[in-house]
Amino acid sequence: MAKLGYLAVALSIFLIVSIIPLPLLGPIVPKIPRAQAATVPITLSGFATTGWDGSTNPNPTITVRAFDTVKLSLSSADGAPHQFLLDGNRDGSGTVDCPSPDPCSAVFPPSTIYSFSVSNIAAGTYTYYCTIHPTSMFGSFVVAPDFSINANPSTLNIPAGSFGTSQITLNSNGFSGTVSLSSTVVPSTPTITTTLKPTSVLLNPGGSGTSTLNVTTTSFTPLATYNVNVTGTSGALSHSTQVTVTVTSGTIGGTATTNPRGLTLPLIGVATVIASAIVLTGIYVRRARAKRIHKPK
Structure with a gap:
């Protein structure tokens, strides 16, 4: 008898969980970023005589993928004014094409943050430089195919x-x-x-x-x-x-309906199963008590 009672309760719980609509179980749908490219952080320090990043790693080659967004953290390490520019159309025209098709930052010091997308720049190798010190502060900027x-x-x-x-x-x-x-x-x-x-x-x-x-x-x-x-x-x-x-909404045989009290059909099913579980548990308890009362002494 005890096994029958446990089975009834377990079955009822299983049925309740299996028919509860997913929205009632909480926000279990994870989100993924819709952006298909990455934001690439890059830090550059300006030295008028020794180039970007100075003698540590002078004028480093920057490589990103097509469709990426570049986030530049720019600073003046020597106190002199600097301005970053990427020659996106390879015409060497300086700030004439700034900010498009040549992305360019504001003039600094002390520092600035500048972000731009390379989505409209064809894959290939370009030159980035300081518009104020172009002969010493320049390097290669590679847009890799993607x-x-x-x-x-x-x-x-x-x-x-x-x-x-x-x-x-x-x-x-x-x-x-x-x-x-x-x-x-x-x-x-x-x-x-x-x-x-x-x-x-x-x-x-x-x-x-x-x-x-x-x-x-x-x-x-x-x-x-x-x-x-x-x-x-x-x-x-x-x-x-x-x-x-x-x-x-859309169920077997047609469109889902709503009962007069506003409970949708899945919720009615939940209530039905809960009621069934209570009834089954009550029957089990009454039978167990009756068995104890009539047990020979």
Whole structure:
């Protein structure tokens, strides 16, 4: 009898947990950054006679990847005025093209922070220098080939039992090769399936390619918000984009309804199971008591 009671209570608890909608379990959907590139921090100290960073590491070569954002921390180590400039169009025109297509900082000392994106600069090698001391303060700035990946739309509202699509676009900046695509659903559930067609995209330098992401739900998919992470990989390069999927009402046989008191059907199910658990526990307790009362002395 005791085993039957324990089994009834355990089964009831399991059923309660299994049917509680995911939103009631708290925010379990982790977020990933939507930015497909990195922010690269770089520190440079200005010396008018010995160059950027002086004699320690004079005029170091700076290497970033296409689509990155560069965050420069600039300071004057000798007290003289300096200004950073990247010759983004290789014309040597100085501040005429500042700040575009030649990114350039404010004049300093004592120090300044300057951020810029290299998304619009073609992969290749360029020169950065101080506009005030260009003959001593200059170095190489390398934009390495890379690709980016983005989703459109980045949000989908899908009724349970239906599907939605998003176009995945890949762009190359100097990159050439095949990018393999994969997708994962977070939190994982067998009631949501994703497909990518095609599963790989061939990119040429400066070119682009697309793939279609299909997200399919079932009538049993819990009403909740999910993240579909699409990752493009080619060798050591890997970038991801995210599609936020919200599964809306839609149950077996039609649209989900609401009872007169405002409880959705999943919550009614929870209440039913809880009531069943109480009843089963009560039956077990009464039988146990009756057994003790009628036990021969």
